[in-house]
Every structure is written in structure tokens, then in C-alpha cells.
Amino acid sequence: MASNSILLQGGTLLVHGNNDHIQSVKTDLLIEGSIIAKIEAGIKASSETQVIDCTDKIVSPGFIDTHHHVWQTLQKGRHANELLLSYMASGNLTNSLHTPSDIFWGELGGVLECLDVGTTTVVDHAHLNYSPEHSKAAIAATLSSGIRSVFCYCPTPRLDSWDPFTINMDLLPPWVMSTLEELVAHKSLLQSRVQLGFAFDGSFLPKEVLVNLFDKVKSLGIKVITTHYVHTASFSPISIVELYHNYGILDHHILFSHCSGATETDAKLIHKSNSHLSSTPSTELQMALGIPVAFSDLGLESQSSVGVDCHSNQSASIPSELRLLLQSSRALYNEKFISQDKIPKKVNKTVEEAFNLGTIQGARAIGRESELGSLSVGKKADILIWDATTPGMVCAAEEDPVAAIVLHSSPGDLETTIVDGVVRKEGGKLKSVDFEVGKELWDSEKGVWGWKDVSKELVRRRVDMAKKFEAIDIEKARKGVIQGFYIDESKIVDSV
Ligand SMILES: [Zn+2]
Known part of the structure; x- marks a missing residue:
């Protein structure tokens, strides 16, 4: 569901500065509609604003x-x-x-x-x-x-x-x-x-x-x-x-x-x-x-x-x-x-x-x-919230939050994914x-689906796809690829 206004309160934000140098700043970030409207300490939430407590969280660009x-x-x-x-x-x-x-x-x-x-x-x-x-x-x-x-x-x-x-x-x-x-x-x-x-x-x-x-x-x-x-x-x-x-x-x-x-x-x-x-x-x-x-x-x-x-x-x-x-x-x-x-x-x-x-x-x-790729006022609100206290992230997130994400994180440490100002993953789970x-383009599938049901449908279709795949002589197909894309077969060797 679209939110008009979301306040990310008290997180450690990764903010790009000069020469793409990243500073980690403990502050607030306000999303209005699809845009990052404010980044500053002590932003006051209005009664309609959804507030996400980002204490002990890293807030990074998507x-x-x-x-x-x-x-x-x-x-x-x-x-x-x-x-x-x-x-x-x-x-x-x-x-x-x-x-x-x-x-x-x-x-x-x-x-x-x-x-x-x-x-x-x-x-x-x-x-x-x-x-x-x-x-x-x-x-x-x-x-x-x-x-x-x-x-x-x-x-x-x-x-x-x-x-x-x-x-x-x-x-x-x-x-x-x-x-x-x-x-x-x-x-x-x-x-x-x-x-x-x-x-x-x-x-x-x-x-x-x-x-x-x-x-x-x-x-x-x-x-x-x-x-x-x-x-x-x-x-x-x-x-x-x-x-x-x-x-x-x-x-x-x-x-x-x-x-x-x-x-x-x-x-x-x-x-x-x-x-x-x-x-x-x-x-x-x-x-x-x-x-x-x-x-x-x-x-x-x-x-x-x-x-x-x-x-x-x-x-x-x-x-x-x-x-x-x-x-x-x-x-x-x-x-x-x-x-x-x-x-x-x-x-x-x-x-x-x-x-x-x-x-x-x-x-x-x-x-x-100008619109994507960093946390900056006026850019699109494409934002991630990481739990800095998980077994993987703890201590590393305090020492160097960029290192924590690049070298220590796993997708399970990612609590929230926000795209265009809309929360798509929350509490570590994908939303429906x-x-x-x-449907304007293609109207064959209907309804609101949670991930569990999506995964069941994927598994069902994988079984059908595997049956079709098993009927193929894949070695023949590989040879066909070599000929069809003009690959020099003499260059395919066992050792050099
Ligand atoms: Zn590719």
C-alpha cells in the first residue's frame, strides 16, 4: 500500500559526499510520496506519518x-x-x-x-x-x-x-x-x-x-x-x-x-x-x-x-x-x-x-x-534498512557500516526494502x-499474492518445466549452439 509519508528515525545513514566518499551519519530521513524530502536530525512526524524506529539500524541506498x-x-x-x-x-x-x-x-x-x-x-x-x-x-x-x-x-x-x-x-x-x-x-x-x-x-x-x-x-x-x-x-x-x-x-x-x-x-x-x-x-x-x-x-x-x-x-x-x-x-x-x-x-x-x-x-x-543511487534530498526514496545487531552485522556495523554491508551482510540482515516510497519488504519478509x-498490459493472472503462495506456484511450474527440459537432447543442443553462433569448435580443448 502506498504511504504518503514515512519517517526513518534515528538510523545510521550512509550518505554520499564529495568524490563519492560515504559518511555514516546518525540522523532522520523523511520520505514524502516517492521522494526523499528531508535528511536532518529531529524531524517531527505529523499524525499521518508512518514512523520506523531505526535505532541500531543502517539505512542505505538500494x-x-x-x-x-x-x-x-x-x-x-x-x-x-x-x-x-x-x-x-x-x-x-x-x-x-x-x-x-x-x-x-x-x-x-x-x-x-x-x-x-x-x-x-x-x-x-x-x-x-x-x-x-x-x-x-x-x-x-x-x-x-x-x-x-x-x-x-x-x-x-x-x-x-x-x-x-x-x-x-x-x-x-x-x-x-x-x-x-x-x-x-x-x-x-x-x-x-x-x-x-x-x-x-x-x-x-x-x-x-x-x-x-x-x-x-x-x-x-x-x-x-x-x-x-x-x-x-x-x-x-x-x-x-x-x-x-x-x-x-x-x-x-x-x-x-x-x-x-x-x-x-x-x-x-x-x-x-x-x-x-x-x-x-x-x-x-x-x-x-x-x-x-x-x-x-x-x-x-x-x-x-x-x-x-x-x-x-x-x-x-x-x-x-x-x-x-x-x-x-x-x-x-x-x-x-x-x-x-x-x-x-x-x-x-x-x-x-x-x-x-x-x-x-x-x-x-x-x-x-540525479534521481537514484544515493540518499539525497530530492532523489527517489529507494532505501534499505539493515539490522545492525544480527550475528553477522554486530560490531562490524559499529566499526564500518559500509564494510558491514559489503563483507558481512546476508539478505537475512535486510529488514526493510523501500522502492519509490513504498515498503516492499518489512520485518524481513516480502509484502504481498x-x-x-x-493488468493494462497482460490480464491473465489475478489477485493479491503473498510470497508463500507465489513460491508454491513457482515450484509447480518448475516441475512442468523440468519435464519439458528432460525431453531435450541437451548435448545435441549444445552442438547446435556452437554451430548456430559460429563458435570455432577447434578452440574447445581439455587442457592448455
Ligand atoms: Zn547476460
Whole structure:
């Protein structure tokens, strides 16, 4: 239920100052409508104001996850021991097994996990677009959840048949762009809590097609265009950054996911164009996508942010990803010294730099620094309240609240998630979701659902999905992926 006014009283607030330096300040914060109206000590509550006692709590900005395939809930746990090419077959392409209704539920499970772990804004690379209904179902679930989203509508390759493995690489049949125009016509989808972005992985198409497509998308008012870029043999032997530059389409609208394997030329072009990137440490480290670039020697930290990529593969927690990024980058840095029998004088990177990648840097990556990413008067009220007295957080929260969140927290320590001034998690539990909110776009699911009932429906659908999945010859599909995406098979080897 929307609250007009909420007072967070007496918490330890994490407030960004000059050069993104974070100060912890014991004070009050007043939310009016969807906005942070005041941050100061001794704010008086009016009789209509909901007061949340934040004694012994840390109050932080919500996390911004800049790369996530949110629909993939029904395949969670399937990819634990997979590399990219296997995941492409058992993950991405199982979008073909999903009805629009499955997509609704998968998407709902994904956005609710985000809210549970403290993500208040997600950039959703929605490669699920088998029909207009699939995308509409996903947007309806996103709207119902209460999360803030840049829903990046995605023309995607569509599987015609698993056996023989036949993939339709015609990314742009007429219905794909007419559906986008239809969605844009819902004016609120360009201005409100859920906004349309665009996701595209068709860099193999002719220059003219890409240039016209990106012009068209920008002319529709879309501000974020996101593209996967991994400069490895298993993904792209060419630089997509250079390609976009050469085509004249590399600009501040572009948000690359990964960028692992990026060259120094790529780094220069990313800076020059003020485009951005999302490092996704878990999937990059597991699936041989390369070293996360956010903290690498390429000097791309100012253009970087962090994403989860696949909650089908690991937790959707941004603090978990920040921790993995920070400690893996420290390991690589330290190893350079160790391998030469030397001792590093200082530790590489700080918890504050990591925290910023998940908050203010995420806002910059989507061009919304002025409204998101930090606790600041006038910004959107996307706020987390952490219990500083749990076994995990106690003492650490007193010593260094940023370190407490980045290195000590678990999602169970997160008591309250507020998005757009509305409480979505309270007392450590998700609040109910109302499917009425999305019915303008897709009206097939009804009612107000609590998490327990949502989880039962997810389990029921997972069983059905697993049956469909078992009928596939997945090794044949993996071979099909290798051929369909022009992967050089001679490069797949057992050892080097
Ligand atoms: Zn991805």
C-alpha cells in the first residue's frame, strides 16, 4: 500500500559526499510520496506519518543491478557446473519452453528475489521475446512487484525446433518492432517506475540495419541500450566496442554487459563516448567469460557498475557480487607480487569503491544519477534498512557500516526494502503483490499474492518445466549452439 509519508528515525545513514566518499551519519530521513524530502536530525512526524524506529539500524541506498535476465527463475540451480556454451543451451534457449504465463511467474520470482536481497532498480536484459505476449507478461509481473526496472525489450533469436536443432536468427520480423512501438505508446513506460530500455545482441547484422535500428529506438524516447560484449573465443572474436564506434552508434546510451577481454582501445572508446558497463563477477568467473573489468588495470572503474546476470546460476544479491569482485581483484593484484617473491604495500581497492559500484555507479550507468543511487534530498526514496545487531552485522556495523554491508551482510540482515516510497519488504519478509497493477498490459493472472503462495506456484511450474527440459537432447543442443553462433569448435580443448 502506498504511504504518503514515512519517517526513518534515528538510523545510521550512509550518505554520499564529495568524490563519492560515504559518511555514516546518525540522523532522520523523511520520505514524502516517492521522494526523499528531508535528511536532518529531529524531524517531527505529523499524525499521518508512518514512523520506523531505526535505532541500531543502517539505512542505505538500494542497490542497482545493471545486468540481469530476470525471467529465468524456473531454471534456478540448473547451471551450477556449466560453462557459457552449455548455459546457452540449457538456459537462454529454454525461453522457447516458456509460455507467456511461465514467463510471468519466472519474472515475478526474479524481481521478488531482487527486492528480498535489496535491489531496488534492475536493468532487465529480457531475452524472452517469443511473442508480444511474452514481453507483456514479463512487464506486467515487473509492474506488480513494485521494483524499479529498466525493462530492456529484446529482439532475440528464437528456437524453431530442438531436434533437428533449428534456430531462427531473424531478430527483426515486423511484429518485434511494432510491439515495441505499442509498448512505447503506454507513455508511463518511458517515465515511471518501470521504464523501457532496449537490449540487442545482433552485432552480426549489416551496419545499415544496426544504425537505423538504434536511431529508431532512440527516437522512441528509449534511453538505455544494452548489449552483451565478451571478447573471447566463446563469445565474440571481434571488439563490439570498436564495431559500434566505427558504425557511429557508440554513445552514452550504450550499457555493455561484461566487457571482459576488453582491449585498451575499447577502454579509451568507452571513456570517450561515456558509455558504461556492467561486470557480473559470478557468471564471468564461472563461465570462462574472463576477469571482471570493473576493478581491472584497464582503468574502467568510473564507467563500471555491477550486475547479477543469472539468478538461475547464483543468488541475486548485489553485496555477494561486490564481495566476489573485490576479493577476486585483490587476489589477482596480490598474486603479481607473490609471483615475484614480493609483498604488496597496500590492499587493492576498498569496500567503499565496491559499494559505490552497486549504488551510485549503477545510477550513472543508466543516466539517472540525479534521481537514484544515493540518499539525497530530492532523489527517489529507494532505501534499505539493515539490522545492525544480527550475528553477522554486530560490531562490524559499529566499526564500518559500509564494510558491514559489503563483507558481512546476508539478505537475512535486510529488514526493510523501500522502492519509490513504498515498503516492499518489512520485518524481513516480502509484502504481498497485487496483479491488478500490471493488468493494462497482460490480464491473465489475478489477485493479491503473498510470497508463500507465489513460491508454491513457482515450484509447480518448475516441475512442468523440468519435464519439458528432460525431453531435450541437451548435448545435441549444445552442438547446435556452437554451430548456430559460429563458435570455432577447434578452440574447445581439455587442457592448455
Ligand atoms: Zn547476460
